[in-house]
Amino acid sequence: MFVERKIKDFINIDPLQTGGRLTxxxxxxxxxxxxxxxxxxxxxxxxxxxxxxxxxxxxxxxxxxxxxxxxxxxxxxxxxxxxxxxxxxxxxxxxxxxxxxxxxxxxxxxxxxxxxxxxxxxxxxxxxxxxxxxxxxxxxxxxxxxxxxxxxxxxxxxxxxxxxxxxxxxxxxxxxxxxxxxxxxxxxxxxxxxxxxxxxxxxxxxxxxxxxxxxxxxxxxxxxxxxxxxxxxxxxxxxxxxxxxxxxxxxxxxxxxxxxxxxxxRVKMWSREVEKARWFLKEFESLGFELLGERPHKHDLLHFKTDKLYEISRKVRRGGYFLYNELKKRRIHGIKPGRTKSIKLSTYLVSKEDLRIVIEAFEDILKKFDL
Amino acid sequence: MFVERKIKDFINIDPLQTGGRLTxxxxxxxxxxxxxxxxxxxxxxxxxxxxxxxxxxxxxxxxxxxxxxxxxxxxxxxxxxxxxxxxxxxxxxxxxxxxxxxxxxxxxxxxxxxxxxxxxxxxxxxxxxxxxxxxxxxxxxxxxxxxxxxxxxxxxxxxxxxxxxxxxxxxxxxxxxxxxxxxxxxxxxxxxxxxxxxxxxxxxxxxxxxxxxxxxxxxxxxxxxxxxxxxxxxxxxxxxxxxxxxxxxxxxxxxxxxxxxxxxxRVKMWSREVEKARWFLKEFESLGFELLGERPHKHDLLHFKTDKLYEISRKVRRGGYFLYNELKKRRIHGIKPGRTKSIKLSTYLVSKEDLRIVIEAFEDILKKFDL
Missing domain, CATH: 3.40.640.10 (Type I PLP-dependent aspartate aminotransferase-like (Major domain))
Structure with a gap:
């Protein structure tokens, strides 16, 4: 028996997984x-x-x-x-x-x-x-x-x-x-x-x-x-x-x-990772989300309060799963299915280009649902 | 860093390993x-x-x-x-x-x-x-x-x-x-x-x-x-x-x-494995080794008292390690290095052809050291 891992080519921002990808x-x-x-x-x-x-x-x-x-x-x-x-x-x-x-x-x-x-x-x-x-x-x-x-x-x-x-x-x-x-x-x-x-x-x-x-x-x-x-x-x-x-x-x-x-x-490059996380969180906050966790932030694990996503979830047929589906369409993995009140993600070893795609995806989703 | 597993193409009769080889x-x-x-x-x-x-x-x-x-x-x-x-x-x-x-x-x-x-x-x-x-x-x-x-x-x-x-x-x-x-x-x-x-x-x-x-x-x-x-x-x-x-x-x-x-x-083929183990132990005993464990034997794990190998080990420069070296030359893996008084092995999923090579190897080793 063989089972394919379907999300393996997705952009992966799962906090559990960004540091565990194999060399x-x-x-x-x-x-x-x-x-x-x-x-x-x-x-x-x-x-x-x-x-x-x-x-x-x-x-x-x-x-x-x-x-x-x-x-x-x-x-x-x-x-x-x-x-x-x-x-x-x-x-x-x-x-x-x-x-x-x-x-x-x-x-x-x-x-x-x-x-x-x-x-x-x-x-x-x-x-x-x-x-x-x-x-x-x-x-x-x-x-x-x-x-x-x-x-x-x-x-x-x-x-x-x-x-x-x-x-x-x-x-x-x-x-x-x-x-x-x-x-x-x-x-x-x-x-x-x-x-x-x-x-x-x-x-x-x-x-x-x-x-x-x-x-x-x-x-x-x-x-x-x-x-x-x-x-x-x-x-x-x-x-x-x-x-x-x-x-x-x-x-x-x-x-x-x-x-x-x-x-x-890679541990020697840690300060670059922190810098990238800070850049991401600034961009992400500009979409109307709010960081939960200490400031200035010193780690790639990020938790955001996402009221706007929660509001959408209350209006759409699939409820909280709409977000997971929208991200899946855009080949982004790592936000827990069903979650919208707050979301957790990690920017660790994710390229700035891919992170920009993630930011644009959220921007696009907010627009699509007219918020 | 990559480490090669050098014995991977050897005939493997290690009791710990014969049942764990991957499909x-x-x-x-x-x-x-x-x-x-x-x-x-x-x-x-x-x-x-x-x-x-x-x-x-x-x-x-x-x-x-x-x-x-x-x-x-x-x-x-x-x-x-x-x-x-x-x-x-x-x-x-x-x-x-x-x-x-x-x-x-x-x-x-x-x-x-x-x-x-x-x-x-x-x-x-x-x-x-x-x-x-x-x-x-x-x-x-x-x-x-x-x-x-x-x-x-x-x-x-x-x-x-x-x-x-x-x-x-x-x-x-x-x-x-x-x-x-x-x-x-x-x-x-x-x-x-x-x-x-x-x-x-x-x-x-x-x-x-x-x-x-x-x-x-x-x-x-x-x-x-x-x-x-x-x-x-x-x-x-x-x-x-x-x-x-x-x-x-x-x-x-x-x-x-x-x-x-x-x-x-494979569990359905178990009786064939027992039959093969019994055939092997009969052949191996004919070399002058003695089974330790129950008779009739009902499993592929075999333990032999091997006095002749122990006698050789007492005469040769490398002591008990001679057996490991001789087997290594013959591309056979699984007998614990240093052991000669008694040895343990498994015939599980090892082909009869390969087991014959194992038997001949031991025969050959006994001859080489003139016992």
Whole structure:
């Protein structure tokens, strides 16, 4: 059975997808290493120590890239968060999270049996993480249990806000709470320096931001915490319990490896991407839409309040799906079908020419429906 | 960066790999859906409900194939075992397992905080699971805690032994203990009928036995247990906690789907594969090697005691690695480098012509070293 991906030649502004498109090397690697368990051809017992293909040296390169003691490849950012939370979990354990956190942060905590205390954001229109809020949240957490971890989302996937990591780290360090930075939308796009930021854990996503097939991610940590999180099995002395022995024992890790040279280069171009996002948002606002999220904006993830589109949806036969259909006709993919009150998109690695087509498409749609 | 897989045209008898080689459709699917999160193009919130590509109907097909109420796609058999154990875990919980179990059965239990009681096997030379042993093991488990699950490996990856499932299920049902059947080496090779076997959970492996890229597997369960194992999040009502929302949100699930028509057909040819394995083992024994594992043998996983190879290894400069080198020269892959006391291999989907080349290679190696 073969299924065609019909939208593959569309202009793609899906926030989930702009950073995960494969390089040509990655596409070749998929085919070369596609067979089940082929990465295990010469395994001596641990995925991250395999020399042929060169997974061991790649994992070292990742540590260097993040400036971080220890790295493991996981099935994704969420799996990395669960591994950390499950390792730190205890009875009455609490995790403090920013309220812009991805839903999988909450679910990882729930799966690990941890309660969640939220740090509220600043609300409409910027929805900024209020960094000082971690202080009160830790207080609240300690009233109901023991705070085992703080999570900060950098940036969140809803507004593309980049909070001030250092001030959160400072508060948490003072209180003896380790910090996990969720970089699903930053590692692979922008430079993340683990040491410099002073965090204890970092998670990244291969399929979201590192030009990889999914599911694959990375988990970086300090030497100190690696002794707990990467504890070995009592019975199988070389196997790491939280990884169930091995994690991504297959082809997604090979695409992560194949694209890594490209990823290392592209993070150097980040300021151009931010500049392009700012240009786009200015153009888009001139159509009458309003940015939700921080200003000046520092990321390619953009969220707009789109009242005009919502008004149209209330008048047309197909309701909210009119927008999806209009964009499909124009070969543009990535706005969630049915959504019109507000829309999310990403300009990452989309050319200015294509972005201009997107802007003109929205302009055209507004005109067509006479608004 | 591109890395060539140098052994891809070798005769491959690696037990981990013979059942995981991709079909042509799966190889095309890899490229078509390679981009990160492409399977999420039209997701409405749950991986197993996605209609484009047709994951929802594929997951239904899997239920039908296994004759099982509910199926989810996981990152592999080990992840399936952990999901079940983590759901059933409680303080002082115990899992009863056959001593032929894969190491990840023990590690899943360890990760879930469960103690393990083993059912001993019959020892050399057949290493059969002693089905009645589950009775005593449950007794022992109840002395130290509460037995929450019994695991039976069907077949194990060490000897390829296929125990009598029904007699284990009978014992466990009598004692009120649910049974998980580990079918990493059977689902996709031979017919597995969940209802007929009477088990409560079944796990399978895409990369081991379903012609898929790794990592991917399946977890089947009864309606009754699905309410516990697939419990939804308190906060995100449509998300399954144990799957962290979604599991294989990427390309391995597309290869599983692509190869499924082929897999459904190939299980019908299983008796031919068993016949071929028996022919091979007879030929191989005539070289002076001895089968470890049950007779008559019912699976393509074969384990041989190879004293003659061990004797050679003690005399030659490269020690145990001589065998790997000799086989490499002959373009044969799959015997673990360094091993000579006993070797494991699989004849699954390897042609009789190629197996004859393998037999002649070993004959030739014995002659060359004058034994």
């Amino acid at each position: 040509e090397d990655a596409r070749r690697m998929l085919v070369e290493w596609g067979d089940g368990y082929s990465v295990c051809d010469f395994c001596q017992g641990n995925l991250h120590e395999i020399k042929k293909p060169p997974i061991a040296s790649f994992v070292e390169d990742l540590s260097e890239f993040l400036n971080c003691d220890v790295v493991r490849v996981t099935s994704g950012a969420r799996e990395g968060k669960f591994i950390v939370m499950h390792s730190l979990a205890r009875k009455d354990g609490v995790v403090v999270v920013d309220s812009n956190a991805h839903y999988t942060t909450y679910i990882s905590a729930e799966r690990a049996g941890l309660r969640v205390v939220e740090v509220q954001n600043s609300g409409y229109p910027e929805y900024r993480v209020v960094e000082e809020g971690y202080e009160n949240a830790i207080d609240e957490g300690e009233r109901i249990g023991e705070v085992v971890l703080a999570v900060l989302t950098y940036p969140d996937g809803n507004y593309g806000n980049l909070p001030d990591v250092k001030s959160v780290v400072e508060i948490c360090k003072d209180r003896g709470v380790p910090v996990l930075l969720n970089c699903a939308y930053s590692i692979g796009r922008m430079k993340i320096d683990f040491e410099k930021l002073g965090v204890d854990f970092v998670v990244g996503s291969g399929h979201k931001s590192m030009a990889s097939a999914g599911p694959v991610g990375i988990l970086g940590m300090s030497e100190e915490f690696s002794r707990l999180v990467l504890r070995r099995s009592d019975r199988f002395k070389d196997k790491e319990v939280e990884l169930l022995g091995c994690s991504v024992r297959g082809v997604p890790i090979m695409t992560l490896m194949a694209s890594f040279d490209h990823v290392r280069e | 042509e459709d799966a190889r095309r699917m890899l490229v078509e859906w390679g981009d990160g999160y492409s399977v999420c193009d039209f997701c409405q919130g749950n991986l197993h409900e996605i209609k484009k590509p047709p994951i929802a109907s594929f997951v239904e097909d899997l239920s039908e194939f296994l004759n099982c109420d509910v199926v989810r796609v996981t990152s592999g058999a080990r992840e399936g075992k952990f999901i079940v154990m983590h759901s059933l875990a409680r303080k002082d919980g115990v899992v009863v397992v056959d001593s032929n179990a894969h190491y990840t059965t023990y590690i899943s239990a360890e990760r879930a905080g469960l103690r393990v009681v083993e059912v001993q096997n019959s020892g050399y030379p057949e290493y059969r699971v002693v089905e009645e042993g589950y009775e005593n093991a449950i007794d022992e488990g109840e002395r130290i805690g509460e037995v929450v699950l019994a695991v039976l490996t069907y077949p194990d990856g060490n000897y390829g032994n296929l125990p009598d499932v029904k007699s284990v299920v009978e014992i466990c049902k009598d004692r009120g203990v649910p049974v998980l059947l580990n079918c990493a080496y059977s689902i996709g090779r031979m017919k597995i009928d969940f209802e007929k076997l009477g088990v409560d959970f079944v796990v399978g492996s895409g990369h081991k036995s379903m012609a898929s890229a790794g990592p991917v597997g399946i977890l089947g369960m009864s309606e009754e247990f699905s309410r516990l194992v697939l419990r939804r999040s308190d906060r995100f009502k449509d998300k399954e906690v144990e799957l962290l929302g979604c599991s294989v949100r990427g390309v391995p699930i597309m290869t599983l789907m692509a190869s499924f028509d082929h897999v459904r057909e």
